[in-house]
Structures are given as C-alpha cells and as structure tokens.
Amino acid sequence: MRVTHATVVDGGVCTVRIAGDVxxxxxxxxxxxxxxxxxxxxxxxxxxxxxxxxxxxxLGIAGLVRAHEYARARAVHLRYVHVQPWVLRVFQVAGVADRLDLA
Known part of the structure; x- marks a missing residue:
C-alpha cells in the first residue's frame, strides 16, 4: 500500500499522520x-x-531514526504517537525503541 501523509500545525506542534506501508x-x-x-x-x-x-x-525503521536524529540536531522535539503494539515490537526487536520517544 502506498504511503500517504497529512500534516496539521496547531499551537507550535506539527502532527504528521503516516498511513500505509513504510x-x-x-x-x-x-x-x-x-x-x-x-x-x-x-x-x-x-x-x-x-x-x-x-x-x-x-529501511522504514532507519528512516524514522534518521528523522528523529534530524529533529534532535535542530532542537525540535520529535515523538511517535499512537504506536501500535506490533510497531512497538518491531522497534524493540530492531533495538531502537529506547532511542525514540514513543507514546
């Protein structure tokens, strides 16, 4: 499934909703x-x-980690929200769950 996104800016917070296959x-x-x-x-x-x-x-995991590092280098707080249990498990198995801000 092709991935799509929507970005909403509200009160200094940009929310990017990712839908599909990363x-x-x-x-x-x-x-x-x-x-x-x-x-x-x-x-x-x-x-x-x-x-x-x-x-x-x-490669999707690596891209999300790169985005996290990009934000950190620019002093912008980036966190992943509405993380499904299976996505959390993928992050854990890949050894990156502790490096990301997950909610």
Missing part, C-alpha cells in the same frame, strides 16, 4: 515529510502519528 520504496518520501515538518517555522515539536501505519521494514 518500506524501502516509500522511506525517502516519509523522511522528507518529517524533515519538512521539523523545518516548519513555528513548530517546536513534531508528533508522528503511526495509528494507520500498516507495515514497517528495516
């Missing part, structure tokens, strides 16, 4: 969307809503 064919687009949110003027924090994420492969 895999090798989509990861560059997802990473670009998240970087754009981090760079949005007036956004002190970015929330990445994973409620509708249906698939996440190793």
């Amino acid at each position: 895999d090798m064919s989509e990861v560059e687009g997802v990473t670009a969307w998240l970087r754009a949110a981090v760079d949005t003027s007036g956004c002190a924090a970015v929330e990445v809503d994973l409620a509708d994420t249906r698939f996440l492969d190793s």
